[in-house]
Amino acid sequence: MTDTTRNPLLDPWQTPFGLPPFELVRPAHFAPAFAYAMRMHAAEVDAIAEGREPPTFANTLAALDRSGRELGRIERLFFNLTASETSTELQAVEREMSPRLAAHHSAIHLRPGLFDRIDALHEGKSTLGLDREQLRLLERVHLDFVRAGARLSGTARARYAAIIERLAELTTRFSQNVLADEAGYRLVLRNERDLAGLPEGLRSAAREAALARGEADVWVFTLSRSLIVPFLTYSDRRDLREQAFNAWVRRGENAGEHDNRPIAREILALRNEQARLHGYPHYAAYALVDRMAGTPKAVAALLEQVWEPAKARAAVERDTLGAMARAQGETHPIEPWDWRYYAEKARKARYGFDDAALKPYLTLERMLAAAFDTAHRLFGIRFVERPEVRTYHPDVRTFEVRDRDDRQVGVFLSDNFARPTKRGGAWMSLYRPQSRVDGETLPIVVNNNNFAKAPAGQPTLLSADDVRTLFHEFGHGLHGLLSQVTYERLSGTQVLRDFVELPSQIFEHWAFEPAVLQRHALHHATGRPVPEELIAKLKEARRFNQGFEAVEYTACALVDMALHARADPDGVDISEFERAELERIGMPREIVLRHRLPHFGHLFASSGYAAGYYVYMWAEVLDADGYDAFVEAGDAFDPAVALRLLRYVYSSGGTLDPAAAFRAFRGRDPVVGPMLAQRGLVDERQPA
Numbered sequence: 001m002t003d004t005t006r007n008p009l010l011d012p013w014q015t016p017f018g019l020p021p022f023e024l025v026r027p028a029h030f031a032p033a034f035a036y037a038m039r040m041h042a043a044e045v046d047a048i049a050e051g052r053e054p055p056t057f058a059n060t061l062a063a064l065d066r067s068g069r070e071l072g073r074i075e076r077l078f079f080n081l082t083a084s085e086t087s088t089e090l091q092a093v094e095r096e097m098s099p100r101l102a103a104h105h106s107a108i109h110l111r112p113g114l115f116d117r118i119d120a121l122h123e124g125k126s127t128l129g130l131d132r133e134q135l136r137l138l139e140r141v142h143l144d145f146v147r148a149g150a151r152l153s154g155t156a157r158a159r160y161a162a163i164i165e166r167l168a169e170l171t172t173r174f175s176q177n178v179l180a181d182e183a184g185y186r187l188v189l190r191n192e193r194d195l196a197g198l199p200e201g202l203r204s205a206a207r208e209a210a211l212a213r214g215e216a217d218v219w220v221f222t223l224s225r226s227l228i229v230p231f232l233t234y235s236d237r238r239d240l241r242e243q244a245f246n247a248w249v250r251r252g253e254n255a256g257e258h259d260n261r262p263i264a265r266e267i268l269a270l271r272n273e274q275a276r277l278h279g280y281p282h283y284a285a286y287a288l289v290d291r292m293a294g295t296p297k298a299v300a301a302l303l304e305q306v307w308e309p310a311k312a313r314a315a316v317e318r319d320t321l322g323a324m325a326r327a328q329g330e331t332h333p334i335e336p337w338d339w340r341y342y343a344e345k346a347r348k349a350r351y352g353f354d355d356a357a358l359k360p361y362l363t364l365e366r367m368l369a370a371a372f373d374t375a376h377r378l379f380g381i382r383f384v385e386r387p388e389v390r391t392y393h394p395d396v397r398t399f400e401v402r403d404r405d406d407r408q409v410g411v412f413l414s415d416n417f418a419r420p421t422k423r424g425g426a427w428m429s430l431y432r433p434q435s436r437v438d439g440e441t442l443p444i445v446v447n448n449n450n451f452a453k454a455p456a457g458q459p460t461l462l463s464a465d466d467v468r469t470l471f472h473e474f475g476h477g478l479h480g481l482l483s484q485v486t487y488e489r490l491s492g493t494q495v496l497r498d499f500v501e502l503p504s505q506i507f508e509h510w511a512f513e514p515a516v517l518q519r520h521a522l523h524h525a526t527g528r529p530v531p532e533e534l535i536a537k538l539k540e541a542r543r544f545n546q547g548f549e550a551v552e553y554t555a556c557a558l559v560d561m562a563l564h565a566r567a568d569p570d571g572v573d574i575s576e577f578e579r580a581e582l583e584r585i586g587m588p589r590e591i592v593l594r595h596r597l598p599h600f601g602h603l604f605a606s607s608g609y610a611a612g613y614y615v616y617m618w619a620e621v622l623d624a625d626g627y628d629a630f631v632e633a634g635d636a637f638d639p640a641v642a643l644r645l646l647r648y649v650y651s652s653g654g655t656l657d658p659a660a661a662f663r664a665f666r667g668r669d670p671v672v673g674p675m676l677a678q679r680g681l682v683d684e685r686q687p688a
């Protein structure tokens with residue numbers, strides 16, 4: 001390459017902490033860099049597969065774990081950018097590259113000769129003198145290859161590769177369509193009459209959203225959750241609530257070029273075929289083999305314990321809301337676009353709790369500090385901001401993470417604000433996973449949120465829900481940052497899907513610990529700590545609307561399992577399936593799925609959570625019971641419990657069997673009771 005054609009992706013990254021050279025990278029650099037890195041990876045794997053020596057752990061498993069580093073760092077950068085700061089150019093590269101990358105990884109798994117070596121090692125695993133982590137790596141990699149079709153032969157093998165490639169194309173389209181529908185909608189408010197009921201903080205967030213879209217003197221609501229949910233909660237304008245609600249729940253379901261229905265149908269048909277090639281009757285059975293739950297039956301047993309009590313509770317809540325509406329002189333029944341509005345009014349009346357009264361104490365700045373401080377008190381690490389580091393967007397903040405002995409353990413990027421170029425939701429991701437197989441490699445972790453940014457000069461204020469999300473993603477972040485394993489395949493969050501939400505969900509508990517709030521929830525103007533009675537009211541008020549929340553979540557998990565347990569090889573019309581399934585399970589008509597199928601990214605934007613939306617509740621059993629260990633110790637920061645949590649959960653990555661890891665942390669197997677109690681689903685005497 002001459003200097004004029006140098007590709008910064010392929011040069012050594014001479015940057016602070018080995019971060020990507022964000023400022024030098026252009027969308028056009030990716031395709032050639034991917035092509036080169038895929039060739040390198042294939043050559044590394046060829047050398048392993050064609051090795052003349054008989055297979056050993058070192059020349060096969062460890063070598064495989066070290067291969068593809070160049071490709072991995074480019075892929076992580078690329079998919080982080082397409083999620084957090086995309087563009088039309090990047091989206092075009094994504095449509096082109098996603099199927100090609102999937103085909104590449106599929107070809108590695110199906111490379112002749114490679115699986116034979118892994119399989120031979122697996123056959124003789126007890127004679128190899130492997131330590132616990134090495135044995136675990138062998139088990140996981142062997143299963144990865146089997147699940148990727150390495151045991152298939154002939155036409156089945158070729159067909160399998162074609163399915164994987166096509167699925168990558170379809171899932172990319174699915175998420176781009178949702179983003180297009182979200183970016184394409186705006187509710188423009190022009191005067192005081194339109195704004196009726198909206199609190200000041202929400203108005204300024206809507207002002208900011210308008211400015212970001214080049215509109216002055218109006219207020220704009222987009223379909224971003226952090227704007228639309230508060231709008232539905234506070235707006236007195238029933239007509240506007242209905243209009244916005246309908247746009248929100250129909251993302252991905254609009255006829256035309258962004259219609260996700262035909263895409264989902266084809267995805268389902270292909271997944272069904274994929275499962276059958278493996279000898280399973282449907283996709284759910286295939287997916288559950290690689291989970292803690294093990295079978296669809298075990299998932300059903302958990303969800304059934306929640307579904308009927310949740311509906312019963314939601315019915316009581318609905319009656320409370322109906323009474324609230326009638327007291328205000330309304331005669332209409334409660335519709336889905338009314339629920340949040342009257343729930344907020346009823347909550348205020350019953351508990352004297354007002355989310356807007358709490359918000360001034362919950363600045364983003366201080367709540368981030370609260371998350372850092374909690375990690376410090378539990379695990380001894382410190383977060384040191386490095387403001388001089390430039391990333392892909394000026395709003396992203398970079399922190400160096402240091403341990404008790406002041407050694408660097410990783411880097412944390414904090415990307416908190418919604419913008420049109422970022423996909424919705426909140427998530428943790430990696431730029432570099434921790435490992436030691438190639439020398440000490442420190443993790444680079446990113447947390448993404450979609451908080452509405454305050455106007456310049458004003459602090460961004462969070463709702464209690466936002467704080468919970470911040471802590472949730474930070475818990476995932478810690479899982480990546482605290483990882484202490486040798487092999488990349490077992491690093492950090494590389495655990496079974498129904499275990500991965502334990503580190504995130506258990507961390508949410510500290511967000512609402514009085515000890516944490518008293519120290520960090522300081523009023524943005526006066527600096528005074530949040531009053532104790534407001535915390536007490538918050539705790540009480542959080543029990544409210546639990547029926548609604550359990551219904552909107554559990555119904556999603558039930559629909560997901562039913563959808564992926566179909567033996568029908570032709571897929572299905574997802575809108576019609578959703579309607580029929582909700583009728584069958586008795587979904588309350590006033591509540592809509594938390595994620596309707598046409599925009600259910602967990603299921604269709606990748607395959608990670610397909611037949612797997614239940615994992616949040618599965619992990620909730622673990623986190624509620626797990627947090628009780630601190631309650632029983634009488635200290636939210638009990639050092640002995642914290643050390644076990646660090647050792648067996650946050651630092652062990654995928655090196656332990658998850659059931660054994662939980663047992664080692666808790667001293668016994670998990671029980672369901674604390675989760676049901678946390679959701680208020682066991683004690684019928686609780687008021688709605």
Ligand SMILES: [Zn+2]
Pocket residue numbers: 472476501504
């Ligand atoms: Zn999560």
